[in-house]
Amino acid sequence: MEYRTGLGYDIHRLEEGLQLVLGGVHIPHTKGCVAHSDGDALIHALCDAMLGALALGDIGQHFPDNSDEFKGIDSKILLARVNGMIKAKGWHLVNADVMLLLQKPKIASYVPQMRAALAEVLGVEIDRVSVKATTNEGLGPIGHEEGVAAYATVLLAD
């Protein structure tokens, strides 16, 4: 058996009056992500980690942000397509670990729902998908509630 690891990162600006969707879950909040898609930075980081593990480029190459096809798209659809790409090449996800950086709101109570949503899309057991979150201690643009960022790592096996 061979293994591959991948790393992903994403950041989106937050603005008043937009929907906030993270890890495939709608989170009630006054601000949401500015994006061509639904702005799910957590899923975008995860997609990039999976693509990176197989050197398949990045999410922007596969799902261009100037394409009408992806306007307002549910990022779970993008994740399903990335998962399909790695499966088509004979690989599968061993585990994923995602770190979300967000000042407000507290998302701890949504984490179980996010893990369940991601695991369902990926077709794996929930204990293979970790979602963690931290504030930015009020520092920088994330700390000032101007944006939300996420890092992801994955392990794939063939």
Ligand code: MG
């Ligand atoms: Mg993004």
